[in-house]
Amino acid sequence: MSHRTTGPLAAAATIAAMLIHQAPAAAQATITIDGSSTVFPIAEAVAEEFQRANRNVRVTVGISGTGGGFKKFCRGETQMQNASRPILQAEMEECRRAGVRYVELPIAFDAITVVVSPRNRFVECLTVAELRRVWEPAAQGRITNWNQVRQGFPDARLTLYGPGADSGTFDYFTEAVVGRAKASRGDYTASEDDNVLVQGVARDPNALGYIPFSYVASHADTLRTVAVDGGRGCVRPSAETVEDGTYSPLSRPLFLYVNLQALDRPEVRGIAEFYLSPAGRNLIREVRYVPLPEQAYEIGLRRIRERIAGTGYGGQPEVGMPIVEVLRHDPRE
Amino acid sequence: MSGGALSAEAAARGMPRASVGRLRSNADLIFAAIGLVALMIGVLTLTALIVDLAVRGLPRLDLQFLTSFPSRRPAQAGILSAWVGTALVMLVTAVVTIPLGIAAAIYLEEYAPKNRLTAVIEVNVSNLAGVPSIIYGLLALGLFVYLLGLGRSILTAGLTLALLVLPIIIVATREALRAVPPTVREAAYALGATRWRVIADHLLPYSSGGIATGVIIALSRAIGETAPLITIGALTFIAFLPAPPVRPEFPFVSFQWLFDPFTVLPIQMFNWVSRPGTDFLPNAAAAGLVLILMTIAMNLTAIYIRIRVRRKVKW
Numbered sequence: 001m002s003h004r005t006t007g008p009l010a011a012a013a014t015i016a017a018m019l020i021h022q023a024p025a026a027a028q029a030t031i032t033i034d035g036s037s038t039v040f041p042i043a044e045a046v047a048e049e050f051q052r053a054n055r056n057v058r059v060t061v062g063i064s065g066t067g068g069g070f071k072k073f074c075r076g077e078t079q080m081q082n083a084s085r086p087i088l089q090a091e092m093e094e095c096r097r098a099g100v101r102y103v104e105l106p107i108a109f110d111a112i113t114v115v116v117s118p119r120n121r122f123v124e125c126l127t128v129a130e131l132r133r134v135w136e137p138a139a140q141g142r143i144t145n146w147n148q149v150r151q152g153f154p155d156a157r158l159t160l161y162g163p164g165a166d167s168g169t170f171d172y173f174t175e176a177v178v179g180r181a182k183a184s185r186g187d188y189t190a191s192e193d194d195n196v197l198v199q200g201v202a203r204d205p206n207a208l209g210y211i212p213f214s215y216v217a218s219h220a221d222t223l224r225t226v227a228v229d230g231g232r233g234c235v236r237p238s239a240e241t242v243e244d245g246t247y248s249p250l251s252r253p254l255f256l257y258v259n260l261q262a263l264d265r266p267e268v269r270g271i272a273e274f275y276l277s278p279a280g281r282n283l284i285r286e287v288r289y290v291p292l293p294e295q296a297y298e299i300g301l302r303r304i305r306e307r308i309a310g311t312g313y314g315g316q317p318e319v320g321m322p323i324v325e326v327l328r329h330d331p332r333e
Numbered sequence: 334m335s336g337g338a339l340s341a342e343a344a345a346r347g348m349p350r351a352s353v354g355r356l357r358s359n360a361d362l363i364f365a366a367i368g369l370v371a372l373m374i375g376v377l378t379l380t381a382l383i384v385d386l387a388v389r390g391l392p393r394l395d396l397q398f399l400t401s402f403p404s405r406r407p408a409q410a411g412i413l414s415a416w417v418g419t420a421l422v423m424l425v426t427a428v429v430t431i432p433l434g435i436a437a438a439i440y441l442e443e444y445a446p447k448n449r450l451t452a453v454i455e456v457n458v459s460n461l462a463g464v465p466s467i468i469y470g471l472l473a474l475g476l477f478v479y480l481l482g483l484g485r486s487i488l489t490a491g492l493t494l495a496l497l498v499l500p501i502i503i504v505a506t507r508e509a510l511r512a513v514p515p516t517v518r519e520a521a522y523a524l525g526a527t528r529w530r531v532i533a534d535h536l537l538p539y540s541s542g543g544i545a546t547g548v549i550i551a552l553s554r555a556i557g558e559t560a561p562l563i564t565i566g567a568l569t570f571i572a573f574l575p576a577p578p579v580r581p582e583f584p585f586v587s588f589q590w591l592f593d594p595f596t597v598l599p600i601q602m603f604n605w606v607s608r609p610g611t612d613f614l615p616n617a618a619a620a621g622l623v624l625i626l627m628t629i630a631m632n633l634t635a636i637y638i639r640i641r642v643r644r645k646v647k648w
Binding site for chain 2: 032043194214217
């Protein structure tokens with residue numbers, strides 16, 4: 001009997017002894033990608049196809065959120081960072097302190113989409129000013145009825161759904177609509193899981209919410225999109241209006257940041273170029289995002305080729321600026 | 334029970350003799366009904382969940398699903414990296430936590446002096462069983478990932494879950510040891526056995542059924558944990574397996590897999606559930622079924638051990 005009980009102990013001791021001898025060996029050509037959950041479907045598709053073509057390369061993709069991902073990226077733990085917004089001043093500082101330099105590559109468009117239930121028949125279009133009236137911090141506890149949003153809307157309770165504060169979608173929407181990132185009323189149903197928002201809005205005829213476009217595209221029968229008037233008339237989000245820049249200010253570019261030092265590795269450079277290739281563009285369409293104008297990919301490829309580090313945004317979340325405009329500026333660190 | 338004993342008991346409680354029978358049988362009936370309802374709530378909920386999962390997931394559950402890596406296409410996606418990850422993490426957890434937990438319980442129950450320090454330790458062990466799992470994740474991130482430099486690996490995950498369920502095993506083992514009648518100990522000591530001989534030859538064999546139950550409850554909890562593993566950085570998309578544990582050249586075994594990145598079934602499920610659209614929901618349900626099957630397999634092992642022990646132990 002004593003044999004049987006000491007068995008596991010002995011095994012544990014043996015393993016512990018083996019471990020001391022076996023220091024963590026250098027991983028074999030592993031590319032680690034982490035960051036935004038919004039960009040995850042693109043990264044997953046790219047990783048899947050890239051590994052199929054390059055059997056000796058291992059690619060991992062994590063979901064830490066844009067902010068959480070930058071923390072790892074700027075510590076040098078990951079080689080590539082998915083971001084649903086440009087890098088912020090504080091994150092640039094963190095990267096600089098750790099000596100991590102990076103190349104900024106815009107890869108696709110997403111459109112933040114304002115949605116209501118199909119049973120809501122009175123909202124067709126909302127102006128940015130009306131959205132601000134609903135979502136600004138001062139609205140908390142005050143704007144609670146649809147007739148406060150616009151005269152002529154029915155007397156019905158206004159229920160709100162939106163992403164939580166860790167989400168890049170939240171950051172961008174508040175920046176674009178309220179004027180300051182993360183400035184939002186707090187009395188709404190918040191979830192990091194966009195499907196929860198989809199369910200909530202679909203069931204409630206008085207609901208108003210905002211979610212990434214890819215979730216709307218796959219729930220076309222349970223949600224109704226609301227056109228947004230950014231000053232040039234009502235525009236409904238679609239691949240066309242996002243691509244030509246008329247769906248403003250709620251269309252946003254998605255980014256890939258690549259560790260400059262890792263870019264020396266052929267497999268890292270290979271996958272970065274694959275993101276920007278025509279094959280990568282097809283993957284972006286397949287997972288229901290909108291590709292950037294052709295020119296953006298050419299500039300991205302040049303940044304990889306010439307190892308141009310830094311961001312074109314200067315650490316500020318910029319809204320509504322056409323992507324080609326941003327890319328024309330030289331990146332700074 | 335004889336009528337005489339009944340009335341004697343009733344008299345002792347100061348009840349009138351005549352009403353005792355009816356009162357008793359009524360209370361008996363009511364309590365049995367409450368108990369049955371309570372049982373049914375649990376069993377029916379569980380059944381409904383499993384049936385729902387089976388209806389959604391069973392059509393998707395095939396060999397291709399078990400042998401494929403995740404994919405953006407729902408029909409090609411599989412859980413190979415996830416179930417292998419879960420199995421390896423559970424292996425590390427079991428190898429670490431079972432000996433540690435049992436040893437700690439034996440010490441507390443049989444060796445520890447009954448003083449204030451022991452009392453403090455006992456209270457803390459019980460309290461640790463109720464600490465939210467995310468706290469263990471944060472501890473592991475600081476201790477294993479950064480301080481000890483073990484990386485975001487299978488080893489880190491296994492150690493994290495081992496810590497998480499250690500209190501459960503300690504508490505269950507102590508209960509099992511306490512259930513061994515003191516007469517067994519006394520008889521063995523009277524024959525001149527040392528403390529270790531009493532533990533190894535009598536206490537552990539007699540209590541191993543109860544210990545097995547505790548171990549299974551602990552591992553069943555660990556297998557479904559997501560929060561601490563996300564905290565230490567388990568990955569979401571991973572389309573390769575850890576390094577194999579055997580290799581052709583000396584020394585023939587490799588522990589490289591302990592340091593490899595991994596994913597586990599609950600994380601894979603979570604990822605599929607939170608995707609745009611409903612295409613991946615059957616995959617999530619099928620992955621849930623596999624997780625339940627793995628848990629049931631562990632439970633059956635425990636039941637088997639328990640039956641074998643019961644057959645041998647006769648007091």
